[in-house]
Amino acid sequence: MVNNYDIMEQVLLHPEEIENYLNHSDWRVRYAAIISMGETKDKKWLPYLAEILRFEDTRNLYSQPAVQGFENSYDDTRMAEQLVPIKEIFDRDYPEELREDWRCRGRVKQACLFAIRDIGISVEEILTILHTYLQRPGEDYAVCAASAMTLGIIGHKGSIPYLEKALEIDEWCVQTEARKAIRRLNAD
Amino acid sequence: MIEKSPFLIEDIDVLRKQIMNGELTGKKEELWNLIRTSSRNAPMDFGWFVPFVALITKEKEDVENARKIIFTYIDKLDPMSFCSGMQYHFWCFAFPHAKMCIYFQWLCTITAFSEDEEKYIKEHLINYHFVNFFYGMRTKPDPECIDNQTLSLCLSTTIVGYIFSQGRNPSKMAEIMLREGKKRLPGVIGDMPLSGYSGEGSSYMDCVNGPAIPLAVEVLERISGEKDLLFKEFAPSGAKPVSVLKMVAREFMPGGLLLPWDNYGYQFGVRSTLAYGALKTGEKIFYNILEKECIWTYDIGIGWAYDDLVWTLCWWPKNQPINEEDGSNWFEPAAGGTLVSRDTNHYLIQMWDESTPNIPTRAHVNPNAVLLNGYKVPVSADGSPMPNKAHSFQFEDTWRSVGFISINTETRYNYGDGCCGAHSGIIIDDCEGMRAHKEYVQVEDTGYQVGEEHYVYADVTPIYQENFTDIHKVFRKSSFHCQRFYLIEDYVKGENEHKITSRFLFRPNVEVKDEIVKVRTPEGVVLQLMELLGNSSITTRRIMNHPFKPDGCSELVDYSINGNEVRRLFLVFMSNTLKEDTQIVDFKVIGDQEGILDYQEAVKKLDASSMTVPMNLPAYMETSLPNYKTWWYQKKIEKKPGKCFIKLPVGMWEPRLFVNDMEIDLASFAVSGELIAPRVELPEQYNEETQLNVVIKVEVPVGHYDGGGDGTVGMTGGVWLCYPMEQEVIENVSYRNGQIEVRTNQNKYTGFYHLLQHKADGKGDEDGK
Numbered sequence: 010m011v012n013n014y015d016i017m018e019q020v021l022l023h024p025e026e027i028e029n030y031l032n033h034s035d036w037r038v039r040y041a042a043i044i045s046m047g048e049t050k051d052k053k054w055l056p057y058l059a060e061i062l063r064f065e066d067t068r069n070l071y072s073q074p075a076v077q078g079f080e081n082s083y084d085d086t087r088m089a090e091q092l093v094p095i096k097e098i099f100d101r102d103y104p105e106e107l108r109e110d111w112r113c114r115g116r117v118k119q120a121c122l123f124a125i126r127d128i129g130i131s132v133e134e135i136l137t138i139l140h141t142y143l144q145r146p147g148e149d150y151a152v153c154a155a156s157a158m159t160l161g162i163i164g165h166k167g168s169i170p171y172l173e174k175a176l177e178i179d180e181w182c183v184q185t186e187a188r189k190a191i192r193r194l195n196a197d
Numbered sequence: 198m199i200e201k202s203p204f205l206i207e208d209i210d211v212l213r214k215q216i217m218n219g220e221l222t223g224k225k226e227e228l229w230n231l232i233r234t235s236s237r238n239a240p241m242d243f244g245w246f247v248p249f250v251a252l253i254t255k256e257k258e259d260v261e262n263a264r265k266i267i268f269t270y271i272d273k274l275d276p277m278s279f280c281s282g283m284q285y286h287f288w289c290f291a292f293p294h295a296k297m298c299i300y301f302q303w304l305c306t307i308t309a310f311s312e313d314e315e316k317y318i319k320e321h322l323i324n325y326h327f328v329n330f331f332y333g334m335r336t337k338p339d340p341e342c343i344d345n346q347t348l349s350l351c352l353s354t355t356i357v358g359y360i361f362s363q364g365r366n367p368s369k370m371a372e373i374m375l376r377e378g379k380k381r382l383p384g385v386i387g388d389m390p391l392s393g394y395s396g397e398g399s400s401y402m403d404c405v406n407g408p409a410i411p412l413a414v415e416v417l418e419r420i421s422g423e424k425d426l427l428f429k430e431f432a433p434s435g436a437k438p439v440s441v442l443k444m445v446a447r448e449f450m451p452g453g454l455l456l457p458w459d460n461y462g463y464q465f466g467v468r469s470t471l472a473y474g475a476l477k478t479g480e481k482i483f484y485n486i487l488e489k490e491c492i493w494t495y496d497i498g499i500g501w502a503y504d505d506l507v508w509t510l511c512w513w514p515k516n517q518p519i520n521e522e523d524g525s526n527w528f529e530p531a532a533g534g535t536l537v538s539r540d541t542n543h544y545l546i547q548m549w550d551e552s553t554p555n556i557p558t559r560a561h562v563n564p565n566a567v568l569l570n571g572y573k574v575p576v577s578a579d580g581s582p583m584p585n586k587a588h589s590f591q592f593e594d595t596w597r598s599v600g601f602i603s604i605n606t607e608t609r610y611n612y613g614d615g616c617c618g619a620h621s622g623i624i625i626d627d628c629e630g631m632r633a634h635k636e637y638v639q640v641e642d643t644g645y646q647v648g649e650e651h652y653v654y655a656d657v658t659p660i661y662q663e664n665f666t667d668i669h670k671v672f673r674k675s676s677f678h679c680q681r682f683y684l685i686e687d688y689v690k691g692e693n694e695h696k697i698t699s700r701f702l703f704r705p706n707v708e709v710k711d712e713i714v715k716v717r718t719p720e721g722v723v724l725q726l727m728e729l730l731g732n733s734s735i736t737t738r739r740i741m742n743h744p745f746k747p748d749g750c751s752e753l754v755d756y757s758i759n760g761n762e763v764r765r766l767f768l769v770f771m772s773n774t775l776k777e778d779t780q781i782v783d784f785k786v787i788g789d790q791e792g793i794l795d796y797q798e799a800v801k802k803l804d805a806s807s808m809t810v811p812m813n814l815p816a817y818m819e820t821s822l823p824n825y826k827t828w829w830y831q832k833k834i835e836k837k838p839g840k841c842f843i844k845l846p847v848g849m850w851e852p853r854l855f856v857n858d859m860e861i862d863l864a865s866f867a868v869s870g871e872l873i874a875p876r877v878e879l880p881e882q883y884n885e886e887t888q889l890n891v892v893i894k895v896e897v898p899v900g901h902y903d904g905g906g907d908g909t910v911g912m913t914g915g916v917w918l919c920y921p922m923e924q925e926v927i928e929n930v931s932y933r934n935g936q937i938e939v940r941t942n943q944n945k946y947t948g949f950y951h952l953l954q955h956k957a958d959g960k961g962d963e964d965g966k
Contacts, residue, residue: 012320012321012324013324014321014323014324015320017324017327017370018368018369018370021369021370021373022369027687037327037328040327040332040368041327044373047359048373057259066378072900073604073605074604074605075281075603075604075605075606076279076280076281076604076788079276079280082280083282083906084281084282084603084604084905085280085281085282085603086282086286086289086290086501086906087282087902087905088277088280088282088283088290089283089286089290089292089293089498089501090283090288090293090498090501090503090901090902090906091273091902092241092244092245092266092269092270092273093241093244093269093273093902094269094272094273095273095276095277096276097276097280098828099279104893108279111278111279112275112278112279114284115333116328116329116555119332119335119336120332123335134516150336150601151332151336154336154338155335155336158338179340179597179599180344180599180601182336182337182338185338185341185342186338186841189338189341
């Protein structure tokens with residue numbers, strides 16, 4: 010398993026080094042760098058965050074086929090309890106870069122959205138991205154929920170139709186965040 | 198990382214000394230022996246016991262086994278990332294991850310790893326939690342999401358953050374996780390319902406919420422330096438952690454099975470939460486259940502980790518309880534109340550816990566449902582259906598398809614079993630799929646009294662009113678009389694005429710004779726049910742595939758009549774027909790390694806065997822024998838002339854019973870025997886025999902995981918000879934002027950019960966209560 014622990018620690022301990030790691034090949038490092046951005050609450054990161062979100066959209070985050078099985082285990086929550094050697098079995102070999110996308114899914118995007126929320130400043134370009142997430146079929150529910158929550162902080166009345174659309178997504182976290190955001194924006 | 202002493206163990210030196218110097222006695226000694234022998238006989242099958250055994254003994258072989266477990270876990274992390282469970286149900290993986298961090302820390306205190314190994318493991322544990330479970334915690338709406346999932350995520354993030362942000366080389370990732378985890382954890386506890394019941398059923402109360410509380414309290418005390426957080430009212434709603442522990446204890450019914458309310462149904466309970474409750478509160482309810490109702494051979498994940506028995510041993514108190522009241526009679530205004538006899542042979546719960554609007558998958562619609570248990574055997578049926586089998590409670594409008602359960606897969610399921618019709622309550626106009634469709638308070642009024650008068654009632658009109666706008670009143674009151682029988686009063690009033698049904702779901706089998714419904718469970722407990730007021734028509738129906746446990750089916754009994762005002766009064770009278778006589782112990786035993794012996798071969802080997810065991814647990818837990826799956830036991834016993842029953846251990850897999858070389862059919866216990874000890878009637882030809890040669894073949898789980906995630910149940914409870922006893926049968930009942938008289942073939946019982954008086958608008962007046 011990729012282990013860039015020291016770099017992740019470094020970027021969190023020294024925000025001044027964030028820029029050095031924004032294009033790191035390991036998404037975990039990028040994830041740590043983005044969380045570090047959110048910690049600074051500095052608006053200078055907003056263009057970077059928009060760029061990262063655009064890049065994440067080019068990855069194959071959600072294309073993982075269901076595994077054919079796991080040696081010694083299961084493709085469900087029962088795996089959580091097992092202290093046994095396991096191995097995933099796919100229908101064929103997949104390149105490591107693609108497998109990294111699958112491990113990541115919406116994690117980096119969610120980190121970006123929360124960093125934007127923590128910075129708390131509205132930028133139209135970013136709002137457009139967030140609105141898109143709420144309409145995109147197949148987007149991770151963690152990303153949709155974070156989008157809705159962030160829109161509640163930085164969105165405007167124009168975000169409400171997108172949030173109302175999100176209420177139709179049959180997932181409790183997304184619906185809850187969308188409902189909250191609508192309430193907040195209507196109150197403004 | 199915390200370095201000095203094993204995290205969350207109060208005093209390791211004292212515990213180690215007690216265990217290693219043989220100072221443990223009784224059940225505690227039995228428990229340590231079970232943990233140690235399982236861990237040593239089969240470390241990879243009992244991995245969750247292994248780090249604790251190593252910590253206690255510090256012996257080279259135990260430490261090596263523990264190292265292997267930790268490295269196995271680290272190697273598992275990457276393949277785990279491709280698992281649907283991990284991606285969509287990350288809370289199930291977060292909690293065991295935190296447990297592995299605790300065990301890693303324990304092992305570091307006995308220098309189980311080199312410096313390089315320690316660094317390697319630590320980095321992987323922190324990194325994985327940061328990108329997977331810290332992420333997971335942030336997906337859950339704050340503060341709205343209060344359930345086992347968020348509790349698991351907030352607790353595990355706090356624990357991992359705390360362990361690795363302390364001491365030498367503290368981690369920044371851990372520091373952030375600790376900060377964010379501890380920000381949310383108290384609020385998740387504080388916003389639990391004041392009753393302590395999360396509404397998620399016994400399974401999640403027992404396996405996640407309950408076990409999370411001791412860890413949460415302990416870690417928050419260490420972080421904050423505060424004491425007695427267990428009893429503190431947490432903001433925002435003032436819930437106390439101790440209420441969750443109490444509710445875990447209250448969910449135990451006499452006989453050791455948990456309330457089958459809400460999803461998952463009857464099951465055994467976990468133990469460490471009770472041990473912690475006993476240790477910290479001194480209340481008898483925890484001691485009683487721990488010592489009398491719990492079994493050791495139920496192995497299930499607490500926080501998705503099979504370490505319940507480890508924590509039970511750590512927390513089991515030395516002191517005796519501080520109070521006399523056993524706590525079996527309880528009432529929670531938001532959940533329900535029980536009416537239990539002093540000998541616990543008679544048990545009724547009436548419940549009204551809030552159901553989930555629209556999709557009641559977990560918190561079922563069970564307004565005023567009653568569950569009955571007689572002589573420590575469940576008589577009512579409730580729970581969830583057999584997986585992937587059609588059943589009567591799948592309604593057209595309760596199908597749901599979702600795409601967030603499994604990667605690239607849409608899952609379709611029916612939540613009709615969560616609706617009103619699948620419970621022992623009141624049904625209006627055959628609307629079995631009744632449920633709430635929005636948030637509101639579903640209960641109007643509740644009450645309870647224990648003492649000379651012993652009753653519980655609830656007015657559950659609101660949820661009916663949402664579905665039938667002209668309904669003014671839906672009320673049920675259950676009362677207990679003479680320590681012997683129950684009365685259940687139902688009252689419904691509306692503007693218009695409706696079909697009003699009082700429904701009961703029972704375990705098989707049911708017969709109706711002379712207007713009396715008789716339920717006779719496979720274990721010989723008989724319930725007689727009579728309608729004293731009203732002249733409803735009675736219909737019965739076998740429901741296949743619901744509930745799954747204990748019988749795979751149930752008997753539905755409906756009392757129905759049309760009207761705009763309907764009142765019924767039921768008498769419930771339970772009797773036993775069997776008496777336990779003597780426990781048979783000292784069985785000869787042989788292990789059948791390949792599971793291939795036939796009866797003749799097994800008997801020959803048993804004759805030659807000198808190994809005897811009490812047969813209270815699987816043999817490998819009672820001795821140092823290997824953890825084989827198949828075992829044969831033999832014993833010659835004396836019996837009294839006449840009809841005789843053999844009570845077998847509960848939780849036997851593929852059991853076979855031979856008496857005097859003849860096999861006895863156990864098919865009728867094939868399903869229920871997992872949860873309820875079979876009472877097997879010997880054929881008539883044995884009536885005059887006074888000596889029996891009993892041979893039993895049984896399979897047992899060989900590790901934590903044999904139950905496929907639903908928990909394993911190994912045989913327990915021993916073998917007993919039982920004889921028939923005369924059943925107490927109702928001969929005559931009269932109810933006049935508030936006096937109820939029940940004559941049976943053995944006794945006469947006189948009690949008093951005043952019907953609730955209702956005003957014209959359907960509202961009850963105070964005298965009636």
